[in-house]
Amino acid sequence: MTTDLRVLSPDDWDKWYRTLMLAFGGAEESAEERDLWNGLTEFDRSIGVWDGDACVGTAGAFSFRVTVPGGALVPAAGITMVSVAATHRRRGVLTSMMRRQLDDVRSWGEPLAVLTASEPMIYGRFGYENATQQLRAEIDTARVRLTVPPGTDDVRLRLAEPGADAVRDACEAVYARQVATRPGMLARRPGWERLPVLDPESERKGTSPLQCVLAERDVAGEERGEVAGYARYFIRPEWDTAGPKGTIELRDLEAVDPAAYAALWRFLFDIDLTSTLKTHNRPVDDAWQHLVSDIRRCGPALRDSLYVRLVDVGAALEARTYHTPVDVVFEVEDTFCPWNEGRWRLTGDAKGASCRRTTDAADLALSVRELGAAYLGGVSLTSLAAAGRVREVRQGALAEASTGFSSVVAPWLPHGF
The missing domain is CATH 3.40.630.30 (Gcn5-related N-acetyltransferase (GNAT))
Structure with a gap:
């Protein structure tokens, strides 16, 4: 069955939003709530998948700025309103929307994508990982x-x-x-x-x-x-x-x-x-x-609470500061966004950072998911390593990076989206 993925038109919003509501149980919303979300929808950053006249997939991306360690406000795509109609499971609808979104976010020059997950297991295969708790x-x-x-x-x-x-x-x-x-x-x-x-x-x-x-x-x-x-x-x-x-x-x-x-x-x-x-x-x-x-x-x-995805590893790691000085080479795996794969040298401290591609030997090996988890300072690389998710290649690099990535206050998402 052929489907069509396209940018959302204001004329299609009611049908698109109805698909979303049905995917989340179909309970009726108040006119006040519908009006709020209609007003907040960024149509040029929202997409739908259509099977003929039927909307069978929805996804949006709010244009946020999120605080990172050091206090900078970094552009981030707030992934939202993601759903697939029950009639179209296991047909690649979600994957096609995630592919399109991350390509779009990269083209917009936004180094991060963030979301809250209805079910934690859904988004790991697309490179997202939980970075904050409530x-x-x-x-x-x-x-x-x-x-x-x-x-x-x-x-x-x-x-x-x-x-x-x-x-x-x-x-x-x-x-x-x-x-x-x-x-x-x-x-x-x-x-x-x-x-x-x-x-x-x-x-x-x-x-x-x-x-x-x-x-x-x-x-x-x-x-x-x-x-x-x-x-x-x-x-x-x-x-x-x-x-x-x-x-x-x-x-x-x-x-x-x-x-x-x-x-x-x-x-x-x-x-x-x-x-x-x-x-x-x-x-x-x-x-x-x-x-x-x-x-x-x-x-x-x-x-x-908040799941983080580094869309541009270099730009994202440069955008924040580091609690203690770091000079570490990451070997990054990212099969869904292969432009991030390879070795990156991060040097930084409390004043700023640089992250560039390198051919130097790796100090730590991990996937983009672990970087997303640790990015806001609430999840330690040491803890991830204890779970077998980060591999230390150079002795001492894990402690250095884990301390540098930490935050003096816990990261927190104050409200959903």
Whole structure:
């Protein structure tokens, strides 16, 4: 059966998006959510596979900039909306879309492609590997106490309407200040500020509407304070014969300093008629873990998050800095993007890096997947070597490279796409 892969036309978006929704179970979305994703779709970076008039495959690529170790914002294709119709499995549809996408990303001059995977096993054969994790927790706020730093009581808290323009803008300004401080964070382009406040009633499933609290500091002569942080959350009320036992479900929280950060967490712990606080996506080194009295009653758990693919090995490795000096030759395997295969000499430190092709003897042998896993500093090359996925050729090269690739803060993807 002949299929046609082509760039998405705005006229075909409804049929293309319906194929995507069917592949993910077919549940109806709200008009608000459909409108958001329609507005964010970059048509010239999206493709579909067609069998006659039927759309049987979908894939898109957002034009992101992602923070890398050292604080630089590096262009990255945010691979998204990938699906294959159930009627067209095992016919090469996914492979054809992955091939076209990576060729396109290379032609756009973007050294990275990133994605979140519905199933972890899907994308390894195309060179992607998990590079960040997200921390989940279910905190027993009835029994866990917080110890907050000095200055917390000086922070003023104010409930605000999350979707109001001024409130949303203030939260976006706080978020933007945090982007350069942690690898894996995305610089949000215009339009993406709508995603964190998306709140269709059909998706609440028993929770309150989205709520927002701002952490503010007084400014002389101003009625409103300077916003130093925010938390957006839902409340799920619940009662039993013993009384109230509601749950706070945290969507996101950002703050520019420890006092504002602690004030927001204390607020969430103290909300009346609740006894549980659930977090679904926090950095693995999130500081609340050092404020709580009993980490065991917080139920921390990890899950894979952002998958990274180096589309241009040389440009990608040059774009970041290195925690300690490195001078290492990689022997890289990359069967899906053969332009990356061969030996690359990486030299770099905290000020910058160079990565060039070389004929020198290899120090480490690995595939592009291992480089993707280690790229943001959250997965150590030493750990990958212990799993047999990195081979040390020159003694000492593994420790040198693994330390150099590390990040002083854990990489983190703050939201999906």
